[in-house]
Amino acid sequence: MSLSVALRHDFGGFSVDLAFEAPPGVTVLSGPSGAGKTTVLNAVAGLMRPRHGRIVVGGTVLTDTARGVHLSPHRRRLGIVFQDGRLFPHLSVRQNLLYGRWFAPRGGSPPAADVIEMLGIGPLLDRMPARLSGGERQRVAIGRALLSNPRMILADEPLSALDDARKAEIMPYLERVRDRLSVPMLYVSHASAEVARLATTIALIEKGRLRRIGPAAEVLADPALAWQGRDAGALIEAQVVARHPDGLTELIAGGLPLFLPALAAAPGDRLRLRIAAADVMLARTVPEGISALNILPGTVEAVSDQPGGVLVRLATPAGPILSRITQRSAGRLAARPGEPLTAIVKSLSHAAQDVGTPRKAPSDADQET
Numbered sequence: 001m002s003l004s005v006a007l008r009h010d011f012g013g014f015s016v017d018l019a020f021e022a023p024p025g026v027t028v029l030s031g032p033s034g035a036g037k038t039t040v041l042n043a044v045a046g047l048m049r050p051r052h053g054r055i056v057v058g059g060t061v062l063t064d065t066a067r068g069v070h071l072s073p074h075r076r077r078l079g080i081v082f083q084d085g086r087l088f089p090h091l092s093v094r095q096n097l098l099y100g101r102w103f104a105p106r107g108g109s110p111p112a113a114d115v116i117e118m119l120g121i122g123p124l125l126d127r128m129p130a131r132l133s134g135g136e137r138q139r140v141a142i143g144r145a146l147l148s149n150p151r152m153i154l155a156d157e158p159l160s161a162l163d164d165a166r167k168a169e170i171m172p173y174l175e176r177v178r179d180r181l182s183v184p185m186l187y188v189s190h191a192s193a194e195v196a197r198l199a200t201t202i203a204l205i206e207k208g209r210l211r212r213i214g215p216a217a218e219v220l221a222d223p224a225l226a227w228q229g230r231d232a233g234a235l236i237e238a239q240v241v242a243r244h245p246d247g248l249t250e251l252i253a254g255g256l257p258l259f260l261p262a263l264a265a266a267p268g269d270r271l272r273l274r275i276a277a278a279d280v281m282l283a284r285t286v287p288e289g290i291s292a293l294n295i296l297p298g299t300v301e302a303v304s305d306q307p308g309g310v311l312v313r314l315a316t317p318a319g320p321i322l323s324r325i326t327q328r329s330a331g332r333l334a335a336r337p338g339e340p341l342t343a344i345v346k347s348l349s350h351a352a353q354d355v356g357t358p359r360k361a362p363s364d365a366d367q368e369t
């Protein structure tokens with residue numbers, strides 16, 4: 001189930017002119033405030049009618065202005081999750097979930113019991129929305145959207161109203177939805193930890209234009225993308241090898257060992273790790289007698305100037321790694337494309353919410369959609 005969007009619209013002071021295609025999985029629309037992310041989502045939802053546009057979800061044409069096609073929102077079969085959940089306040093959780101089910105076309109939608117289990121909302125069924133926490137409300141909103149048997153889930157910054165602890169709590173549920181149900185998702189976010197954990201594809205939008213689209217790991221490791229600001233970081237995939245008695249989990253990525261503390265994963269599990277650029281030091285030689293456990297040799301691929309320093313992209317056997325260092329360090333290290341350098345990652349710096357499970361291989365997702 002893929003997504004194809006082409007839009008041209010002028011609001012007067014602001015115009016959107018972009019086109020992209022995204023494969024199955026979670027497509028994250030990212031970019032600065034006011035870039036046009038919500039406008040794209042609203043156009044897909046049918047909540048705004050573009051002057052020119054063609055929007056196709058999984059082979060179904062939802063909008064085609066050249067042919068006068070513009071399906072109304074309720075005929076698009078899209079499950080929408082807003083920032084604030086928007087549950088029906090006078091209905092219990094169970095009734096809210098059933099409401100989604102009620103309007104779903106028969107067949108095809110996941111069994112309600114599976115969705116309830118997957119989102120951990122079984123104990124909440126008889127509660128009223130006013131008695132739910134923000135995170136619980138969002139889980140119910142996602143459940144309601146899934147039970148309407150949607151072609152696609154549209155989520156507009158669904159976690160932005162939650163504090164960091166609640167965000168970290170809800171993430172595993174979203175990952176389960178992504179990995180088990182293979183319902184495609186279009187997800188608006190400008191928070192890079194969210195993007196890193198969930199995205200299959202990232203479409204970066206700036207000033208109403210598409211700046212970049214590609215597989216999440218590639219887009220996140222592109223040092224030219226200053227939008228990530230101080231949150232820049234690379235994504236690598238690793239496999240758990242062992243859990244050691246001292247609490248460290250040993251992983252392997254591209255043949256290199258990596259160690260992470262307090263990781264709830266078993267040997268054989270494949271994980272996505274996000275390594276923040278600010279947590280990576282660079283050295284010209286492989287250091288000895290150093291407390292850091294994660295040391296990755298590599299070659300400089302690119303160096304880009306950023307406010308307050310430079311971002312160095314290193315090709316390593318584990319995948320591309322980003323490092324943010326000062327101009328002075330870059331000069332001292334002679335960090336230039338082609339130079340060998342070693343990345344030193346402090347093992348304790350991997351934030352728990354930055355560790356996510358990998359998405360399914362696209363071929364698996366293809367088979368199920």
Ligand SMILES: Nc1ncnc2c1ncn2[C@@H]1O[C@H](COP(=O)(O)OP(=O)(O)OP(=O)(O)O)[C@@H](O)[C@H]1O
Pocket residue numbers: 011014031032033034035036037038039040190
């Ligand atoms: N109906 C409208 N009429 C006029 N201008 C609009 C309308 N809808 C959106 N805009 C303008 O389009 C621009 C993009 O808005 P949009 O909400 O799509 O951005 P965004 O990337 O989602 O931003 P944020 O991250 O802050 O939510 C803004 O400048 C906004 O004022």
